[in-house]
Amino acid sequence: MIIALALSENHNNSQIDQHFGRCDWYCIYNSENKEKKFIANPNRDNDEGAGCNSAEMLLEYNINVAVAGRFGNKVTVFFRQHNVQMVIAKEDQTIEYIINRIKK
Amino acid sequence: MPRTKKNRIIQRAPNFSGFKPFGVQNPSTSEVMLHYEEYEAIKLYDYDKLNQEEASRMMHVSRPTFTRIYQSAKQKLAKALVEVAVISFEGGKAIIGIAWYTCTDCDIAFSINNDNGTKCPLCGSNDVTENK
16 A cells, blocks of 8 residues: 655654645655655645645555545545545644554 | 525535634624535635635535625624624535545544445554544
8 A cells, every 4th residue: 555645844753734735745655665755745835736736746656545634625526536545634643653553 | 485505515524613702801792603615615715726616616506606605604704803703613504525434543534435445544443433
């Protein structure tokens, strides 16, 4: 399973960002080989469509699950079409917490 | 008798129930009821910056209807701000367009795709509840 996490900072203790499209970093995590990859969000200052552009970019990594504090409406529709599951995390949950919850 | 209102589709209900003014000596007792579809209208148009056409399609209502919902929302917000009223989210004719589920173990909410059943995507537990 490959999951994409929206993050505020690019390290392992970063909190999950509260808005999917406007976060600073994304982390692509592969639960099979436990590889993490941090990518800066190029769309964060867009006036509109920040979420959708990022979602398209993340789809190229074949993600199955996306994690953020909140998803915009366009992104919700987009992810539903492309069969990506959305997970809404609480504000104080970190990337470590989410990754450790994944069943081995 | 007036015709019944069509359902307005919202993506997600707010996870809190309203706003309270602070720093007032004599808290006023007036209360503004903001409908869920009005909250959604403000969110779509002002926060997500959709235009009214797109926003109306998102909520499955006609463009003029969206405008009416939005105007009523603006009016209620203005009333609440000026009259120092409590804003509470309730009522309206809204249904949630996408189902969200909660896993109590992981303390997360998640959506379900058609193929994978109601299982938590992280821990795989079946102990999930649907959000209403």
